[in-house]
Amino acid sequence: MKFGEQLRSSVIREYQWYYIDYDGLKADLKLPSGPVIASTDSAKPGKPSRREWTEDDESRFVSKLESELDKVHTKQQVKAMEISRRIAVSEREVRDVVNRLNERGLGSEGPSEEEFMMLEEDLSDIIADVHDLAKFVQLNYTGFYKIIKKHDKMTGWHLKPVFDTRLKAKPFYKENYDASVVKLSKLYDLVRTRGNPVKGDSAAGGSQANFIRHTTKYWVHPDNVTELKLIILKHLPVLVFNASKEFEAADSAITSIYYDNPDTWELYEGRLKKTEGAEAIRLRWYGGMQSETIFVERKTHREDWTGEKSVKARFALKEKNVNSYLRGELLPAAIFEKARKEGKKSEKAIAEDERLAAEVQWSVLKKGYKPVCRSFYHRTAFQLPADARVRISLDTELTMVREDNLDGVKRSGDNWRRMDIGIDYPFSQLPPKDIVRFPYAVLEVKLQTQLGQEPPEWVRQLISSHLVEAVPKFSKFIHGVACLFPDRINLLPFWMPQMGVDIRKPITHDFGIQRTGPSATNSTSDDEDDDYDSDEDQVPSSGNGESSAQGSARNGRNQRLILPADVEDQTVDRVGVADDTYLYDSDDESDDVRLEEARRVGGWTYYQTLLSTKADAVARGTLEVLKALVPRPRATQVPRNARLESLLGTGEIQTKRFKAPKGKKIYVPVRVEPKVYFAAERTFLGWLEYSIYIGTIAVTLLNFSTKQGHYPSFVAAGAFTFLAVMSLCYAVVIYLYRGHAIRTRRAAKYYDKWGPTCLCAALFVAMALNFASEGRNRAVW
Secondary structure (H helix, E strand, O other), X not given: OOHHHXXXXXXXXXXXXXXXXXXXHHHHHOOOOOOEEOOOOOOOOOOXXXXXXOHHHHHHHHHHHHHHHHHHXXXXXXXXXXXXXXXXXXXXXXXXXXXXXXXXXXXOOOOOHHHXXXXXXXXXXXXXXXXXXXXXXXHHHHHHHHHHHHHHHHHXXXXXXXXXXXXXXXXXXXXXXXXXXXXXXXXXXXXXXXXXXXXXXXXXXXXXXXXXXXXEEEEEOHHHHHHHHHHHHOOOOXXXXXXXXXXXXXXXXXXXXXXXXXXXXXXXXXXHHOOOOOEEEEEEEEOOOOOOEEEEEEEEOOOHHHOOOOEEEEEEEXXXXXXXXXXXXXXXXXXXXXXXHHOOOOHHHHHHXXXXXXXXXXXXXXXXXXXXXXXXXXXXXXEEOOEEEEEEEEEEEEEEEEXXXXXXXXXXXXXXXXXXXOOXXXXXXXXXXXXXXXXXXXXXXXXXXXXXXXXOHHHHHHXXXXXXXXXXXXXXXXXXXXXXXXXXXXXXXXXXXXXXXXXXXXXXXXXXXXXXXXXXXXXXXXXXXXXXXXXXXXXXXXXXXXXXXXXXHHHOOOOOOOOOEOOOXXXXXXXXXXXXXXXXXXXXXXXXXXXXXHHHHOOHHHHHHHHHXXXXXXXXXXXXXXXXXXXXXXXXXXXXXXXXXXXXXXXXXXXXXXXXXXXXXXXXXXXXXXXXXXXXXXXXXXXHHHHHHHHHHHHHHHHOOOOOOOHHHHHHHHHHHHHHHHHHHHHHHHHHHHHHHHHOOOOOOXXXXXXXXXXXXXXXXXXXXXXXXHHHHOOOO
């Protein structure tokens, strides 16, 4: 959809006279007053000549653009103040009703159900106002970005750098609604529970027995963040750890320093491959840099087949003691000496923390772990206190920063963290090579349900809606290291190719906070010239003026191919994918890369690799020729069922084979359980058994022939013998291939569609030879 049409179809009635006049500004760009200039566009010979853009035209356009900016900024400021006043009034009304409820006597009646219902309607209306204002701001910011881009392309005058200053002077797009969301959440929870909100420890519930915990991560586009928060707060309150103080932006800031060995990257690869016992070591603090409490954490991955759960253990450490602890000067016993004297924790808990501190310290000292990456984000958590069945967290303004000294630049130096930045997002003082600003928010949904119990319906609707994009096993540490160290990391996470695809989708569900206004989708204005306004470049997010496309490009610089987007910016260019190929086709290195690495090693390794690559090329070519010559069944087109039509529509499904950049691999997570090894062994033993049977038939034919020296019987026995030997060799090769694929966790083809077919065909030929031989021997023909 062109932006002009999108703007007209998204108009909210209250704001209809305050949107940017996109059509009027676009019309001004078409009416320059300068002399006529000839068209030099040879691709469009019929295109008429146009006039030159003059200084007077520029002044007129800039003046109108300033007027539109003032209009939008003023409306945003007025509406934001109105919402703040409405929240304050609702807060007084809710407190008054709750106080009357708590102070009622035995014979007096408290507030009625109608009062609570009216308060709930008022709060729902305020929530809708916040939602509408966020959509209004986002749409107008997109309009300014696009009209300036159109101006620069059509006129040749560069207005964007100058107008960026004007936008910063009137930053209507930088309004932060977190404080409003926290207040609305508290008030709505009070009203929804009729003055009896759930109380208790927010960490409780994690030790319940007989439950299933399911955690999934999602990406959320910046356009949908505020709407998502407002939807969730109607079902779960915002989790506030210190309700006695006013909410500040620093309260939701979380910063972590991740450690690894920069020579081996063992922690990175272990977490990426999800190997049994893979660890991640990080130092985390909450709030600003002045925080005195630092949490040393270790996350350990456990495979499901072990019967154990992945664990995250941590202990607290004073900031002034971190350096001495990491250097081995401060021993774990001294760290917990004060805790033992105070007796606030049990001896068992202190012993566990001390053991954890000793293990982490040993790993840092013996394995050479250094600070490599910092992650920063603002977290909004939603959970009922003392109830861990549904726990949702939303991380916004996610940023990864380098902490190493590998390239000679002293970032952290001898300290455990760099001190030139704090929580001042977007960290504009840092050079581009030191920072990656993630273009999306990260939603994490933790569901803890009893056996056989389904999660709440609203959660199921939310995670299947247009607001989120599922990215299982997404890791901030893995993404940060992969993007910040392109010259040192060759194994990339599977979500890297997805960074070049717009995750926005058409609206699939109405969650009750959207207001429908006058629509103009049937209007057809002159949008045919929007070729100047290609949607290949996404609009900057309203937080820091950086586009999602720019963030994605920097995130994947030197690591992925730039994929051209289609008309709707939803999928990449159409490429046919066979039904037996993988979506991520990069487990094996290309022949050129293998040869280049072998050439550097030299000697027998090079010649062996050269021979292997040539043999692979010949085998692939032969296989392609055989596939083209041999007739084989083709797939039958099956009509799409109703469920798939509701999800995917009736149009053609577009697919893309992602290829890793040269010299790199995309790791696709493969789940391997012990029974997979046993299945491979059973398959090998099954082939071995059939090979023995076939060999027995061959020996029988050879030794018990009716005539000595009978040539046809000898040929039949030879055919069975050859088949038995080939079956044995094939079984050994397949077993070794599968065993290697299982050990290396490759996404290999564990099914076998050629072996059994060839075996049956060869058995048929051998039996036919034997039948013909015996028939001729018995003079049947």
